[in-house]
Amino acid sequence: MTDDDLDQLIRDLKLGQPRAVRGPGARAACGTASGYRRHRANGESPCAACHQANTETQREHYHQGVKAPERLKQIAHGTLKGYKQHRYRKEQACTMCLEAARADSAARARTRRAKGNTQ
Numbered sequence: 214m215t216d217d218d219l220d221q222l223i224r225d226l227k228l229g230q231p232r233a234v235r236g237p238g239a240r241a242a243c244g245t246a247s248g249y250r251r252h253r254a255n256g257e258s259p260c261a262a263c264h265q266a267n268t269e270t271q272r273e274h275y276h277q278g279v280k281a282p283e284r285l286k287q288i289a290h291g292t293l294k295g296y297k298q299h300r301y302r303k304e305q306a307c308t309m310c311l312e313a314a315r316a317d318s319a320a321r322a323r324t325r326r327a328k329g330n331t332q
């Protein structure tokens with residue numbers, strides 16, 4: 214392989230790949246917390262894959278700061294926060310919290326549609 218061939222190969226490979234995750238003009242892949250931040254930074258509603266990834270990342274971070282269970286705060290039932298608290302405790306969310314979570318995701322879907330985001 215000649216040097217020219219090698220250069221061409223490198224160019225081809227770069228063309229087939231997304232741009233770097235960091236730096237100006239960076240485009241993070243969807244389905245990652247970075248992708249979520251990219252959407253937010255661009256003023257977009259994060260797509261479902263990114264939203265999911267970000268939720269999971271936050272949950273992981275949250276877990277890292279876990280104190281003893283008895284020091285957990287009271288669950289804020291009937292709110293999205295309450296729903297997350299249930300999930301965090303690995304228990305079935307109560308009806309009020311499920312309702313709140315459903316309302317939240319419905320509101321998010323409406324926002325997505327309102328912005329004309331087809332994702």
Ligand SMILES: [Zn+2]
Pocket residue numbers: 242243244248249252259260261262263264
């Ligand atoms: Zn995305």
Ligand SMILES: [Zn+2]
Pocket residue numbers: 288289290291295296299306307308309310
């Ligand atoms: Zn609840």
